[in-house]
Each structure stands twice: as structure tokens, then as C-alpha cells.
Amino acid sequence: MKAIVDCNSFYCSCERVFRPDLLNKPVVVLSNNDGCIISRTDEAKSLGIQMAGPYYQARGLLEQNNVAVFSSNYHLYGDMSKRVMDTLRMIVGGDKVEVYSVDEAFLDLSQVPVNELENLAMEIRNTVEQWTGIKVSVGVAPSKVLSKVANRLSKKDKNATECVMVLDKEEKVVDALQRTPIGEVWGVGRRYADKLRDWWGIYNALQLRNMSPAWAATHMGGVTGERLVRELRAEPCIEMKDPLESKKMIATTRMFGKPVTELRDLREAVATYTSRAAEKLRRQYCAAGVIQVFVVTNNYDNNYSYNPQTKGLYSTLPRPTSNTHELIREALPLVEKLFRKGSRYLKAGITLSGLVPDDSIQGNLFVPHQENLNRLLMETIDNVNFSMRDDMLKFCAAGVAKNWKMRQELRSARFTTRWEELMVVK
DNA sequence: TCTGGGGTCCTAGGACCC
DNA sequence: TCTGGGGTCCTAGGACCC
Numbered sequence: 001m002k003a004i005v006d007c008n009s010f011y012c013s014c015e016r017v018f019r020p021d022l023l024n025k026p027v028v029v030l031s032n033n034d035g036c037i038i039s040r041t042d043e044a045k046s047l048g049i050q051m052a053g054p055y056y057q058a059r060g061l062l063e064q065n066n067v068a069v070f071s072s073n074y075h076l077y078g079d080m081s082k083r084v085m086d087t088l089r090m091i092v093g094g095d096k097v098e099v100y101s102v103d104e105a106f107l108d109l110s111q112v113p114v115n116e117l118e119n120l121a122m123e124i125r126n127t128v129e130q131w132t133g134i135k136v137s138v139g140v141a142p143s144k145v146l147s148k149v150a151n152r153l154s155k156k157d158k159n160a161t162e163c164v165m166v167l168d169k170e171e172k173v174v175d176a177l178q179r180t181p182i183g184e185v186w187g188v189g190r191r192y193a194d195k196l197r198d199w200w201g202i203y204n205a206l207q208l209r210n211m212s213p214a215w216a217a218t219h220m221g222g223v224t225g226e227r228l229v230r231e232l233r234a235e236p237c238i239e240m241k242d243p244l245e246s247k248k249m250i251a252t253t254r255m256f257g258k259p260v261t262e263l264r265d266l267r268e269a270v271a272t273y274t275s276r277a278a279e280k281l282r283r284q285y286c287a288a289g290v291i292q293v294f295v296v297t298n299n300y301d302n303n304y305s306y307n308p309q310t311k312g313l314y315s316t317l318p319r320p321t322s323n324t325h326e327l328i329r330e331a332l333p334l335v336e337k338l339f340r341k342g343s344r345y346l347k348a349g350i351t352l353s354g355l356v357p358d359d360s361i362q363g364n365l366f367v368p369h370q371e372n373l374n375r376l377l378m379e380t381i382d383n384v385n386f387s388m389r390d391d392m393l394k395f396c397a398a399g400v401a402k403n404w405k406m407r408q409e410l411r412s413a414r415f416t417t418r419w420e421e422l423m424v425v426k
Numbered sequence: 427t428c429t430g431g432g433g434t435c436c437t438a439g440g441a442c443c444c
Numbered sequence: 445t446c447t448g449g450g451g452t453c454c455t456a457g458g459a460c461c462c
Contacts (some may be wrong), residue, residue, distance in 0.1 A: 006444085031430035038430065038462095054429040101433090101462045189460050221459065225438065251432060258427090327439060349431085404428095 001117060001168070003107040003235070004147040005088060005124060007081075008155065009162070011039035011387055012251035014080045015070050017133040018415050018423060030055050031231050033255040033406040040323055057173045071411040074303060079416045083132045083331070088191035091124055094416060098240050106144060108240045114168050121164040137163040141173070144238045145231035146170040148186040149205060175235065177206035187228045193218060209233055246284040246355070252277040253294075253349025256404040260345040263336065266295065268399030270335045273326050273350050275398055276305050278324040281352055289354025293334040296347040310345060311338055323374050324381075326353070328397050 007013060011029035016022050026043035030036065036054045047065050049058055055069075058083050062069055081102045088105055098106040112120055121138040126169035128136050139151025146167055153176055167173045183193035185205050196202040200219075202211070209232035216225035227237040244361075252273040260266055270293055281288055294312030313334045320325065331350060381393045413421040 033428095033430070035429055052429085056428045059428095104462075187460065193457065222436065226460085247433075249433070253431060255430070308429090347430095 001109045001112065001114065001140055001142055001401065002144055002147050002149045002240070003109050003117075003121065003124075003138055004100070004144070005105050005107060005128070005157045006137050006139075006151050006155075007084060008137060009039055009041045010081075011070075011072060012044075012072075013134050014077050015068070015412055016041075018035060018076075018412065019068070021134070022068050026065060026338075027070070028058075028062065028067055029070045029072055030410070032072060032408070033257065035255060036410060045164040048344065053142070067389050069410055071366070073411050073414065075414040075417045076412065080132065080134060080141055080386065084128055084134055084136070087128050087131050088124065091127060092120075095243070098243060106147070109140065117166045117168060122162065125164055126161065133145070135205070139167075140166040141229040142234040143236040145186050145228060146173065146176075146234060149180050152184060153179060164184075174206060177209055178204055180205040182208060185228070185232075187224070195219075207230060227337060246286055246357075248355060249351055249353045250277050250280045250288070250355070251349060251351040252280070253347065253351075255347045256345065257407045258404070259298075260404045261343070262403075263339045263341075264399075265401075265404050266334050266339055266345060267332055267397065268402065269348050269404050270281055270331050270350060271395060271397035271399070272402075274328050274331045274406045275395055276321060276322050277350055277352050278327050278378075281322045281355070282358075282378060282382060285358050286355045286396070287322040287358040288327070288352035289356065290314055290316050290319070291318040291330050291334075291336065292347050293331050293350045294351075295335075295338050295345050298345045309390055311348060313337055320354065321408070322358050323378060324395060328395060332397065405415040 009027075012027040015027060015029065022398065025041075025048055026108065027041045028044050028049060029036045029039040030039050032153050034055055035050060036052050037058060040049055040051060044067055047061065047067070049061060049067070061067075068183075076103075080294045085097065085105060086098050088107065089405065092107050092109070096106075096108040100106055107124075109117065109120070117140050121140055125136055125138055128134060137151050139147045139149070139154055141147040141150050148166040150167045154161050154163050165176075167176055176331040180230060181204055182188055182196050182202055183190070185208065188196070188208075196208065196286075199212075202208050208216075208229065211229060213226045213229045217223065219225065220402065230237045234367035254269070254273065256269065292312055294310055296308045296310050298306065298308055315330050317326070317330055335348075384393050385391065413423070415421060
């Protein structure tokens with residue numbers, strides 16, 4: 001059996017841990033740049049506040065109802081996430097935990113006797129809350145897709161089940177699938193949900209389960225659809241991932257605080273993002289073979305509606321590298337090629353791909369000494385930035401003016417990762 | 427005026443090879 | 445008039461996830 005543990009309204013819950021006065025009050029957290037709403041508590045949901053809705057549109061409703069609003073504070077959420085995951089590892093063993101996202105983890109419970117699952121799930125729920133202050137929901141079932149179904153329903157009637165649901169019998173599975181609308185199934189997005197309803201009259205998960213895997217293969221994107229149906233039939237097809245596996249792509253992209261029109265600002269932003277991406281790269285001991293730069297403009301031609309246009313260019317490095325200045329040197333000419341005078345840029349980003357472990361990089365016979373120095377330099381910069389402040393040491397190309405920096409007007413303190421922001425108790 | 431920031435997997439189709 | 449078959453690798457784009 002497998003379990004999925006999911007933190008309830010994770011970002012909002014993190015804020016509440018340090019603001020107990022907000023317990024049972026509506027809270028929302030905004031995306032970067034205070035753009036839209038990306039986390040809501042139940043109280044905020046019942047006020048009719050939409051997920052992913054633009055902040056400026058919801059603003060009236062939020063103010064009327066005295067909703068606590070926060071800019072996102074990724075230092076805090078990242079650290080709280082680590083505490084939750086560490087707790088899970090202590091309970092079920094480090095090799096049984098697959099961190100799926102910042103607020104979710106799959107657990108491999110294949111070694112646990114079925115009659116003990118319910119108690120274990122409760123223990124997980126209670127221990128995580130006691131140790132971290134974060135409430136979680138636990139869904140347990142024979143496959144990942146079914147555990148997601150269980151997890152979702154366990155939140156629906158929170159108090160009755162205490163956010164725990166175990167699908168260990170066929171009747172329970174059938175009942176759960178019947179209560180799951182097709183669009184809520186993990187792996188069925190808007191596109192497929194519409195198609196399944198309109199073309200095939202499939203409205204819930206049970207109806208989808210009753211289709212054949214072969215049918216799913218032809219109508220739901222090949223092997224992906226087939227796996228989905230098999231998982232619904234309690235045949236596990238999506239296995240646990242090796243926790244040591246590293247990422248295949250690393251991206252850093254941001255909206256600007258206000259539209260950018262100058263090449264200089266665009267270059268600074270891209271250099272800054274490249275530095276960040278390179279840090280992530282080195283943290284997983286990899287080097288990148290390809291760097292892509294993209295910029296987003298808004299095309300106001302059609303009635304001033306929001307209609308972003310993305311343009312990108314990529315370049316293949318002569319040799320994979322994790323060296324910040326080599327990556328910046330490759331990125332900047334791409335920015336210059338993309339830039340058009342007179343355009344208003346809303347956003348820019350870079351992605352690194354073609355990742356390889358950095359110990360497998362082919363050495364360059366002609367610059368062996370410099371290479372080692374570079375590596376040492378990067379390590380030193382990372383250590384200083386990690387232990388002191390994010391951008392204590394940075395590359396000149398990243399600039400100091402930062403006219404384009406994102407807005408974050410309502411951010412809480414970084415209570416758990418900055419000494420000077422520790423909570424003060426009087 | 428104001429709409430996030432990451433990721434994954436799969437498929438089709440083109441280029442190229444023998 | 446007649447013009448193979450089989451394979452690999454790469455990229456773009458679509459769909460999905462939180």
C-alpha cells in the first residue's frame with residue numbers, strides 16, 4: 001500500500017504557526033510579485049475567494065472580510081517543509097519517503113500489515129502536527145492515484161475522519177471513486193476532463209475506472225492514460241521514485257515588479273536569475289549543457305486583454321558547466337538578441353537543461369588549473385551566501401539597482417532561517 | 427495598472443545513419 | 445516506369461502536476 005501525506009493549506013498554515021491569533025480566521029497567501037492568490041484557508045474558501053485569482057480583483061472582498069493577506073515567504077515555507085519531511089522520515093524510515101512537492105510526500109507502506117494502516121496514518125497525522133504545528137491529511141490505498149483520491153476525500157469531511165482515509169477494501173474504493181468528479185482525478189486536467197464528459201459521458205472516477213486500459217491508451221495520451229486507468233483499478237503502475245534522483249531541468253523565472261523597457265535592466269535580471277539557477281545546479285552536483293533564455297511581453301493589440309507573448313532562445317555550451325560566470329557569459333548575448341527597443345517586458349527567465357553529474361565532465365587539457373580554481377571560487381561564494389545572506393557575494397552583471405525587482409509588500413519574517421528575524425517574546 | 431514559479435512525462439516528426 | 449527498411453537522436457509542443 002502507498003500513502004500520500006498532504007499539508008492542509010500549506011503556506012497559510014506556515015503563517016499561522018507564527019501567528020496563533022489567526023487560528024480559525026481567513027488567511028490567504030499571494031504568489032510572487034503579489035500577483036494572485038495561491039493558498040487559502042477553509043475560512044477564506046468559504047468566503048468565495050478563488051484559487052489562482054488575481055489579487056487586485058479579490059482585494060475588495062478580502063478587505064471587507066478582514067482576511068489576513070501575506071506575500072509568499074519561501075524561506076519560511078521551505079524550512080517548514082523540511083521539518084515536515086524529516087518528521088515523516090523518522091516515523092516510516094528515510095528510504096520510504098518520496099518528497100513529491102513542497103507540501104506533499106508519498107510513503108511506501110508495503111511492509112506495513114493492512115490492519116495497522118489506519119493507526120499508522122493517525123500517528124503520522126498527530127505527530128506531524130505536534131512536532132511542526134502543521135496539519136496534514138493522509139490518504140492510504142493500493143496505488144498512488146487511489147491514495148490521492150483517498151486524501152482528497154479525507155479533507156472533505158475533516159472532523160469525522162480526522163483527515164485520514166484508508167482504502168483497504170473494494171467497497172470503500174468503489175464508494176470513493178463514485179464521490180470523485182472526473183476533473184478531480186490526479187492526472188486528469190481541464191482538457192481531458194472536458195473531453196471525457198462531452199465525448200464519453202464520463203463524470204466520475206468510477207466510470208473512468210470501468211473503461212479498458214486499451215481505450216485509455218488511444219484516447220488519453222497513450223501510455224499515460226493506460227497507467228491512470230490501471231492505477232484506478234488498484235494495479236500500481238506509478239512506482240516510488242528514488243529520493244537520490246536529481247532534477248533534469250532547473251529554471252529560474254520571475255515577473256518584474258513593473259514592466260522593463262531598458263536592455264540594461266533585462267540583462268541584470270537575467271544575470272541574477274542565472275546566478276540563482278547555477279546555485280541550484282551546484283547544490284545537486286550537476287553541470288548544465290544547455291541554457292535557454294526567455295522574455296515575456298504583453299501584446300495589447302486585442303482590446304488590452306492579458307495576452308502574454310513568450311520568446312526564447314537557447315544555446316548549447318561547448319562543455320557542460322556549473323560555473324556562474326560561464327553561464328552568464330552564455331546567457332547575455334541571448335538577451336541582446338531577444339531585446340527589442342520599445343517593447344515592455346513583464347517577465348524573464350532562464351532554464352538549464354542537459355544536466356550531467358559534475359564529476360563526469362570531460363576535463364579540458366588546456367586549462368586544468370583554472371578549472372579547479374573556479375570550482376573552489378563557486379564553493380566559497382555559495383558558502384558565504386548560504387551562511388550570511390542570499391546575495392552577499394554576487395556577480396557584477398547582476399547589478400545593484402534592480403529596478404525590476406518583484407513586489408513583496410506583505411511578507412512575514414523569516415522566523416526560522418534568519419537570526420535577526422527570530423520571533424521576540426516579550 | 428495590476429494575472430506565479432517551478433517541474434514531469436509523452437508523442438510526433440524531422441534529420442540522419444547504414 | 446521503377447526509388448527500402450530499420451534504427452537512433454533530437455526538438456517542439458501538449459498535457460499534466462503542485
